Amino acid sequence: MTADGTGRALVTGASHGLGLDTARRLAAEGWSVTGAGRRPAAAVERPVPFDYRSADLSRPETCPEVAAAAGDGWDLVVHSAVYYADFHQRPRLGFADTEEMLRVNALAPYHLTLEILDRQPPERFCSVVVVNSEAMYHADRQSAPYAASKAALRLLTAGLAETCRERRAAVSTLFLGPLDDERKRADLRAIAVKLGADEEDVTRKYLKRSNPDLVIEELIDYASCFRTIRHLRDLGRLDGGSAGSLI
């Protein structure tokens, strides 16, 4: 970690969505960032102002490769990779998709973090932020495998936090509700146009129905997520333990 609070960061899921946005924002702040995603580098939307590596996190052998990419350790790790298998669009997921979901969403962040901790120089502090979802508290016939993968991630994260107590490292969870991503925004806009309704009203109604436990009226923007990731990293540096956050 340098005097200005930046250092070496690893972001998973860095080819799309929140992971790509986080990797870009960290790079813009002066962090030296490695981002891992599944698609090839040529298929990542520009700009990509960081070291992008195409890596399939559903394969066990990927974790040691990615963990070792820093050489002399990491200051910040953000686990944002997720496999949804388009579960909303499909009546039922097969065994293979359910297994891949568990591998990418739960097993990869767990084993990758253990690999990183094993390789970390003892004097170098590492903050690990695990992105989780409010979806872990609910399940219906379509979302159950996804919710289960996130519930498993929550428990594995608790185990990692315990592991960190003996080291100079901290593991925190960033719990999120629905993000303001392009696909959701386009869907809500299309509904608003079809109904001749105000887009903000449609968004409010959607959130009330889809997330009745969350008192939010707007989708969660990436900038707020980034501020919270920074906060969790600083909190980790202070207490060396684990912290939670719900936006």
Ligand SMILES: NC(=O)c1ccc[n+]([C@@H]2O[C@H](COP(=O)([O-])OP(=O)(O)OC[C@H]3O[C@@H](n4cnc5c(N)ncnc54)[C@H](OP(=O)(O)O)[C@@H]3O)[C@@H](O)[C@H]2O)c1
């Ligand atoms: N979107 C929401 O509304 C929402 C709500 C609550 C929580 N969250 C959480 O926020 C985080 C980010 O979600 P998002 O919606 O921004 O994700 P996203 O846009 O769907 O991006 C997922 C990322 O994970 C990567 N990935 C998937 N399978 C992989 C594999 N086998 N190996 C390596 N990388 C793989 C993807 O790579 P490729 O695209 O290259 O395959 C992509 O970079 C997730 O943890 C999610 O659970 C999201």
